[in-house]
Amino acid sequence: MAYSEKVIDHYNNPRNIGTLDKNKKEVGTGLVGAPECGDVMRLQIEVDEVTGIIKDAKFKTFGCGSAIASSSLATEWLKGKSVDDALKIDNMDIVEELALPPVKIHCSVLAEDAIKSAINDYRVKNGLAPIEDDKKHY
Amino acid sequence: MVQVNLKDYFSFYELSPSFQIDSSVLKRKYIEYSKQFHPDLHLDDIQMQTELMQLSAYNNKAYKTLKEDISRAQYLVDIMHPTDSNHAIQLPQDFLMEMMDFNELIDEQAIEKTDSFGSLNNTCLELKEQIKTEINENATQEHWMALQISLLMWRYIERLEFRIHALN
Numbered sequence: 001m002a003y004s005e006k007v008i009d010h011y012n013n014p015r016n017i018g019t020l021d022k023n024k025k026e027v028g029t030g031l032v033g034a035p036e037c038g039d040v041m042r043l044q045i046e047v048d049e050v051t052g053i054i055k056d057a058k059f060k061t062f063g064c065g066s067a068i069a070s071s072s073l074a075t076e077w078l079k080g081k082s083v084d085d086a087l088k089i090d091n092m093d094i095v096e097e098l099a100l101p102p103v104k105i106h107c108s109v110l111a112e113d114a115i116k117s118a119i120n121d122y123r124v125k126n127g128l129a130p131i132e133d134d135k136k137h138y
Numbered sequence: 139m140v141q142v143n144l145k146d147y148f149s150f151y152e153l154s155p156s157f158q159i160d161s162s163v164l165k166r167k168y169i170e171y172s173k174q175f176h177p178d179l180h181l182d183d184i185q186m187q188t189e190l191m192q193l194s195a196y197n198n199k200a201y202k203t204l205k206e207d208i209s210r211a212q213y214l215v216d217i218m219h220p221t222d223s224n225h226a227i228q229l230p231q232d233f234l235m236e237m238m239d240f241n242e243l244i245d246e247q248a249i250e251k252t253d254s255f256g257s258l259n260n261t262c263l264e265l266k267e268q269i270k271t272e273i274n275e276n277a278t279q280e281h282w283m284a285l286q287i288s289l290l291m292w293r294y295i296e297r298l299e300f301r302i303h304a305l306n
Contacts, residue, residue, distance in 0.1 A: 036290075
């Protein structure tokens, strides 16, 4: 299967690989797995407490090229967004941007789940109710 | 026409669908069928030959699946408790965390090349045994949901194993 140039670019030069301090109140951590393929993805956001803007995002993914590219792209998109806008990131946006083939769509779903899970972790840490996922992927 | 039950692999070998099977019966039936379905026995009859080839292939696949514990457990859950998609299942957070940490250790090892291959491998083998025991228990007790989860965990372990061996 041929990967798109964008996938290869993110795979070779992943943006924002790393770890944020998960014990910090401003940091939300999402840890999700795609059990089908044995993939595991960690995505973290750090929110500016005053502005509510995501000032940093990091990820670490063990999985295929598409899973790495999806999470790398997600961190790029997250930085500078408000938490509410970040919630609007849809897996199909990732599919489109990276030109993922149908068999790799679940990688983008994983990235979206990771974003939501990181945001919920941040919300819960800061005394807010977690957002119910109305868009069930499964 | 050859009369066999093709409902599922267990029925095919006249076994009841359960995790604990008599492996000697399985092997005996497999060998019996292998002889019975040998396509060379009917070189004059094309239609019969085609049918036998299909049965032979089925026999091989069924035997291979039921012979090994893991694939038998997977097959059993697939027929007894089919789920639409494994995406529906989220593994426990602490397990995912463990997998993340383990993968990171393998990464470090890949860079530093210190001699901890043995210890990584041992930890992986321990985990593997642990999950294997869980699969055995869940399959024997027919706890389908728990079995699904432990089978999915197995995939993670296989992947870790693959990565560790690639290091060496």
